[in-house]
Amino acid sequence: MHKVKPNASLAIGSEYLNWTKEKLVNEILSLNHSSKFLLATLRTTNLNQLPLSTLRREYKLALSKQRNKSLKISRARKEKIYNKLKKSRKDYFRLKRTLCISDLPNGHYLRRNPDIVPRMKNAPYWLLDILQMNKTERRRLDYSYKHIKHLIRLLFCYHTKVVVIRMDLSMSKEYKNDLDKLNWCIAKLVNNYLRSLPQYLSYYSVREYTKKTGIHAHCYFFFDGSRSDKDLIMAKNIGHCWEFLSGGRWFSTNFVKDRLPDKGECLGKIEYWEVEKIERLLNNSKYLLKDMSKRDWLAKIGYNESRRVFTASTLPPDYEYLFIQHEALLVEDTSRKYRVSYSWLEKCKLCRHYSVLSHLEEYRQLNPLFRRGRPKRLLH
Numbered sequence: 001m002h003k004v005k006p007n008a009s010l011a012i013g014s015e016y017l018n019w020t021k022e023k024l025v026n027e028i029l030s031l032n033h034s035s036k037f038l039l040a041t042l043r044t045t046n047l048n049q050l051p052l053s054t055l056r057r058e059y060k061l062a063l064s065k066q067r068n069k070s071l072k073i074s075r076a077r078k079e080k081i082y083n084k085l086k087k088s089r090k091d092y093f094r095l096k097r098t099l100c101i102s103d104l105p106n107g108h109y110l111r112r113n114p115d116i117v118p119r120m121k122n123a124p125y126w127l128l129d130i131l132q133m134n135k136t137e138r139r140r141l142d143y144s145y146k147h148i149k150h151l152i153r154l155l156f157c158y159h160t161k162v163v164v165i166r167m168d169l170s171m172s173k174e175y176k177n178d179l180d181k182l183n184w185c186i187a188k189l190v191n192n193y194l195r196s197l198p199q200y201l202s203y204y205s206v207r208e209y210t211k212k213t214g215i216h217a218h219c220y221f222f223f224d225g226s227r228s229d230k231d232l233i234m235a236k237n238i239g240h241c242w243e244f245l246s247g248g249r250w251f252s253t254n255f256v257k258d259r260l261p262d263k264g265e266c267l268g269k270i271e272y273w274e275v276e277k278i279e280r281l282l283n284n285s286k287y288l289l290k291d292m293s294k295r296d297w298l299a300k301i302g303y304n305e306s307r308r309v310f311t312a313s314t315l316p317p318d319y320e321y322l323f324i325q326h327e328a329l330l331v332e333d334t335s336r337k338y339r340v341s342y343s344w345l346e347k348c349k350l351c352r353h354y355s356v357l358s359h360l361e362e363y364r365q366l367n368p369l370f371r372r373g374r375p376k377r378l379l380h
Helices: 021-030 033-038 052-088 125-132 135-158 179-196 231-246 253-259 275-289 296-300 319-328 343-347
Strands: 161-170 200-210 214-224 250-252 268-271 310-312 338-340 364-366
Touching: 021 052, 135 200, 135 275, 135 310, 135 319, 135 343, 161 179, 161 231, 161 253, 179 200, 179 214, 179 231, 200 275, 214 231, 214 275, 231 250, 231 253, 250 253, 268 275, 275 343
Parallel strands: none
Antiparallel strands: 161 214, 161 250, 161 268, 200 214, 200 310, 338 364
């Protein structure tokens, strides 16, 4: 544990050397019960009859022991709070339980209605609130979630390595309530800077509002990992570009991913066969949609509540055909070591926070045609 700085009122200095006998007696009597217990030998004696040197010595001893006891109590309280948080910490970014609906018995309530959220202790609260939304709010959320899901699936169908960068972008104090200015800065960032990079692939972002920060955006940026996998350098460059455009602040979770409960496994480089990380990336992206139904802040700052707060890269018009084509050509692919099917993403619903990958062998298998016809490398 970190050292606790002692209270200034309990610090022992040299001021008491200049005190009179009456003031020393009053200070000794004003100490708490624990300090009076230290002076048990003096209880039977009138303090006014003791010499000044004895009063100074006893006052210093009582005050030092009181300070040490307060430090001990502070450390014990801090350790108790830390242990309590460590045991009851809710992990909103990690899958807590692996559950496959096909393994459940017939007649189970999850088979009848798979969108029902099991009320587990570690279930995110915002997923439980989705069931109480009206049809319009739920339709808006479903559209944004499906767009994110299709975008992630398209990325890994045609790229073997994808670099994921999570960033929070906010405006300066002058424009912290200006939604149009924020949208203009994000459009400039994407169109003028990111699209000029050869490794840039796509993005999606959500706008939110708080009184302290104002309007801000939570963003995910995706880059081709076969060209560059330096996620921290790319995040820093994006942040400097954002400072130049908006004059605001930025923060990237990639810099502190080791502090996250899942150690940021879905941030940085993800390869096409790491389906567990892809599923975690999709579930973490749900966190961006948690406040999309709360649009009261738009009216408070003078905007229409129907304004768009979710933006993302455009999907190709034939993306469904591309998914079918990828699944059909898996048996003929010789460029990848694993045959990975991403059809399981269709089973990932907005209200589900458990894993659908209980049987990985159904979606990931070794490719027997990998490097067929190519000379094998000699092992030295």
